[in-house]
Amino acid sequence: MIESDASLRPASRPLPTAAFPAGLTPAAPARDPYLLYLGRLGSADSRRGMQICLDHITRMLTGDPLDNATVSGQGQPWHHLRYEHTAWIREQIDQMDWSPAYRNKHLAALRGVLKEAWKLGLLSTDDHQRAVALAPFAGHREPAGQHVPDTVIGALIAACDADRSPTGALTSAGLRDAAIIAVLDACGLRRAELVSLQYADYDRARRMLTVIGKGDKQRRIPVNTFAARRLEAWLACRGTHRGPLFPRLTRSGAIRTAPDGRPWQMNPQAVRDILAKRTDQAATTPVRPHDLRRTFISNLLPQADAIMTARLAGHASPSTTLRYDVRPDEEARDAVERLRVPTVTPLLSTTPAEQRPDATT
Numbered sequence: 001m002i003e004s005d006a007s008l009r010p011a012s013r014p015l016p017t018a019a020f021p022a023g024l025t026p027a028a029p030a031r032d033p034y035l036l037y038l039g040r041l042g043s044a045d046s047r048r049g050m051q052i053c054l055d056h057i058t059r060m061l062t063g064d065p066l067d068n069a070t071v072s073g074q075g076q077p078w079h080h081l082r083y084e085h086t087a088w089i090r091e092q093i094d095q096m097d098w099s100p101a102y103r104n105k106h107l108a109a110l111r112g113v114l115k116e117a118w119k120l121g122l123l124s125t126d127d128h129q130r131a132v133a134l135a136p137f138a139g140h141r142e143p144a145g146q147h148v149p150d151t152v153i154g155a156l157i158a159a160c161d162a163d164r165s166p167t168g169a170l171t172s173a174g175l176r177d178a179a180i181i182a183v184l185d186a187c188g189l190r191r192a193e194l195v196s197l198q199y200a201d202y203d204r205a206r207r208m209l210t211v212i213g214k215g216d217k218q219r220r221i222p223v224n225t226f227a228a229r230r231l232e233a234w235l236a237c238r239g240t241h242r243g244p245l246f247p248r249l250t251r252s253g254a255i256r257t258a259p260d261g262r263p264w265q266m267n268p269q270a271v272r273d274i275l276a277k278r279t280d281q282a283a284t285t286p287v288r289p290h291d292l293r294r295t296f297i298s299n300l301l302p303q304a305d306a307i308m309t310a311r312l313a314g315h316a317s318p319s320t321t322l323r324y325d326v327r328p329d330e331e332a333r334d335a336v337e338r339l340r341v342p343t344v345t346p347l348l349s350t351t352p353a354e355q356r357p358d359a360t361t
Contacts, residue, residue, distance in 0.1 A: 013091070016084040020061045020076050033116035034073045037109075042214050043192050044268065053109035060092045061085070078113050079122035083130040086110060090134050100139035107134055145288070147326045148185075148295045152284045156181050157230070159281035172237050172253035177274050179227075179234035180246055183209075184271075184289060186227035188296030188313055190214075191268035191289045197245040199238075202231065213314035221312055297324040 029035050034054060041047045054073040056066050064071045089110065093103050111132045118128040160181065163174030184194065193211050201210045207223045223231065238247075238255070243263035248256040248270070256264045271289050279287050293313075300309045306318035315321045 013088070015061065015088055019080050019085045020058070031120060031122075032075060033078045033113045033120060033122070034076065036116045036120070037113045042216065043190075045190075045192060046214070049105065050109045050112065053106045054113060057089055057106060057110055060089060073113070079117040079120075081114060081131055082127060083133065086114075086131045086134055094137065100137045103137040107136065110134075145291045145294045145326055146285075147298055147328050148287055148291050152282075152287065153181065153185050153292075155282040155284050156275070156278045156287065159278045162281070170233075170237075172249055172255075175234045175237045176246055176249065177278060179230040180271065180274060181278065181292075182227040182230035183223070184292040185296065186224045187211075187221045188293045188300075189221075190293060190314075191271045193314075194271060194289075195244070195246065195266045195268055199240065199242055199245050202245060204232075204235075211314065215316075217314065219311065219314050294324050294326045297321060298327045301325055301327075 038047045038051055038054075041050060051073075055069075055071070058064075058073040058076055059066050059068055059071050062071055090107065093106050096103065098106075111134075114123065114128055114131055117123040118125065123131070157178045160174045160178035161170065163171045163177070165171055180194065183189065187209060189197075189211060190213065193213055196212060197209065202208075202223075203210070207225075207228045209221045209223055211219050211221055213219060234246075241263075243255075244265040246266060247263035248266050250256050258264055275287050275289060279285070297309060297313050300312065301321075304312075306321055310316075310318040310321040313321055313324070
């Protein structure tokens, strides 16, 4: 997410008319386009990202600072928006110091909530079509995030291996965290995908993970030998009972269970916290879960075609996958250096100069 504050608000033409009049009764949850749109998104990360965008737009319309968390889009009369309002919103977004992709994300959120208003019958078809007829933002930025070298991955897992009990035995947390880092590195999973994995999703005989990704789409990912060894070490500690493959642990290292006895699933933020803890212990640069996903894709692209890489990454389009390529500049330089070198010799060295073809014709 890109942070915003009031100082980023540009000076521009005023809003044509009051799109969100004050004093209106908030819409009931069942009739609120904002809640319905966010509710139909497939993951918590998507809901959080689009909610931020819609709240930014709401604050633009109400004249509040973009970082005013007390003002949200819930209960707002989104069905009042017409083309003159959405065109004005696009102007405001265009003047923000955001990447083209982040600007287009705001437009996608705006289109999504207006579509829900139309489906509720609050917005006519003509008004809806005109309101969403907004040109996307052009432009390109280099991929966000970083490529994580093998040395850093090794240092993170070494930090997990150093996590030992007073008796010198590896702790449950150390075994689990090492397996998590190895799987993220070897399989390129999203945080939500990793914490949703169940024990039954890992085929130990074939070393395959069955993953449910965005849009409830299932894919199977092979686990390499290195990650499989780390998984087996963790499973020897965890056991073979049903439940999350990587459950929450108590401070003593026991699996945390719900009142009904089922192991508790971690939340996606816990994965980020684990990486933050292990990078601090390993004294490496900060590494985020999505950096490992980007690294997985970048490492796989030279070994497989873009279609195969997209399938393993859970992307609907290879074009999305290519945007994840964060291989370091040194690799590009090495690739260019490996290109053939031309032989520097005259084409017609034995032909008299007066008989050689004119290079200008």
